[in-house]
Amino acid sequence: MNNSIYDGLNDMQLKAVMHEDGPLLILAGAGSGKTRVITHRIAHLIASKHVEPWNILAVTFTNKAANEMRERVNNIVGYGAENVWISTFHSMCVRILRRFIESLGYNRNFSIYDTDDQRVVMKELIKQFNYDTKQINDRKALSYISSQKNDLITPESASEEAGRDFLLSRYTKLYSAYQERLKTSNALDFDDLIMKTVELFECDKEALDYYRRRFSYILVDEYQDTNTAQFRLLSYLSGANDPDSPHNLCVVGDDDQSIYKFRGANIYNILNFEKSFPGTEVIRLEQNYRSTGNILNAANNVIANNSMRKVKELWSDKPEGSPIKYIRYNSDFDEADGIASSIRTNINNGASYSEHAVLYRTNAQSRAIEESFIRMNIPYKIVGGLNFYSRKEIKDIIAYLKTIDNGSDDVAAKRIINVPKRGIGATTIGKISDHASMHGMSFYAALKDSKYIDGIGRSVGKLDSFVSMIEHYRALLKLEGYTVVRLINTILDDTGYLSELRLEGTDEAKARIENIEELISKAASFEETIDIPDGDDYSSLLSEFLENIALVADIDTVDPDSDVVLLMTLHSAKGLEFPNVYMCGLEENLFPSAMILYSNDPSDIEEERRLCYVGITRAKSNLTISCASRRMKNGEMQFNPPSRFISEIPRYLITEAPAPGHSQSFMKQEPANVPVRNTNNTPMSYKPYGSRNKKGNLFADNPYITKASSIKGSTASAPAYKPGDTVKHVKFGTGVVKSIEKKDDDYYISVDFENFGIRKMKSAFAKFF
């Protein structure tokens, strides 16, 4: 046999690779070689057990992981890998639905709605129902719907559940209306892709049988991140309810790296796997091949503070390596500069940019770092944040393509009906919408009826020419074999979209043109990678292109060969590794985030801690952690103590580096945007947290949950309230004013809050309403 399949595997890895039939749970700690195990197991199945490649299904969460997996299998077996189904949950479901969705009453060329599309629909519905937007906003409604779908709860059962609960019953009404709207638009959102596939398997025996027979071996990566719907999907495919099925389901995951609860991930999928699949063999991979001893030690100590875990202790035979570097900067800008100059130093010592990554909790933090990098000429790429495909100009072009591909897609059609301006106004659009919903037809179909709609009158001509333009494009695609690239170019010319931007001539317009050019080159490279269909009908090419861009994650587009520093959230960093990692913004209220500190679910903090664990374990040789004494957040200055997670790392693993100019300059530098309050130049009353206390313990004075004071307004005027008044604070809620005292130029007000007790604050700072 081919020896190379088994070379270099440790005993546990080998055991997992060679496991015979039956359910298999691989608990793979960070850096323990889980991708290696999956790929080698696939290779083993093909080469040694003579399983046909097309009978194997491997599921991941990102395209990047899927592509890497395919490449690695290919390298091991050298043949057949292209026939293994290796794909993400979402693209697998699209593929299944494209074939069988008609049994659910949808059309096979359905659109995929992204978050923006969803919001457009939801905003319309909330308006239509006349709901108070203060009580119900689109984000909340959509996150409610998403969690229902992740748990496979239909609108019907949701509304039964909601009963007469005021808010909940409104949400469920929105849920069913939303679902109807998507159906008329022949569109599915991300969660639908999974849920509809499950529904398909429930109602279409033939479809289920087809895939059951096809996939005799199923492997799932990052299993800890699966939600209930995905679990059900896997159960169907692996014949969980069929006693005769061998249940050749192999799942790989790490409960300590479960960080997607907010997206519906159900940690019990992994914690209870053995119960769901009796006879499961459990294999633990506990040897870490990635990080130095110190880094691993730090990670183990942090995660040990969590209670709900599968027993597992990562170890490594690597040397201790350098200590973890910790710096508390004065400000987020100093932090950014500090990181940039540290990277610069490493580069001067021969390191390459791509050996570095900067990880943070929130996307907004990338801003300051980006600015420092630009100033210091450090090449970088920001992963995530504002997605390329969510830019306005890109969305516009895509909306054209979507309208051409699927005329029922109302969000797309409405987006472009008056872009570029065709003199079709809100009134006209409203009338067409009404007509459409009255007759249960799509917006685009209603456009064709415009001459029968009252009050449209003089717009009929404009609407008709819009319709014939779209029909014309369809014909180009079908009859003349237009590629996507040609189609986009034609649209840009015909509509004058591009010339309008050129005329504008601003920097912004130039950037938009560049983005459009990038879209065209993305389309071109897409067309290179797929088989051009026979004959002249290129419509399927367009559908595939649209599907492709709907399902790419930003991380998928990272070029592994380009020598740049990667900037990304801790979430995006999962599954990656770097020699040098900078984890920044380790502050209470930021990481762990303020949101979870006030949540009433105590397990939330454990998820934050897992996120911290994920971050630490990304580092191979050098880990630098940092925080800032003051930081601009949402346009206000915050002062946060260092994160509790820092104090969970044993002191002896850490070297503390002084922040540049810490002792002298902390007060000398006037914080940006903060009005000068002390005229006589005496130090202000607060001291930096984390400065050494008498015991010499770096962390002892780290008060958890210290609220950031918010600074706003510049002059202290007498407060408009008096003791005994009830006030409402933007963060602390309702409270009663206890006392007000004047000191220097400011008023100090102390308030007894219902939920937070007595708080004393400068009246100029406190936000009451």
Added chain:
DNA sequence: TGTATGGATATTTTT
């Protein structure tokens, strides 16, 4: 119908 303006609001993470 289109644009300008000011005020409110939000930011935790994303396939």
Added chain:
DNA sequence: TATCCATACA
């Protein structure tokens, strides 16, 4: 701070 939305005005 940055974006979104409603309102006012051209």
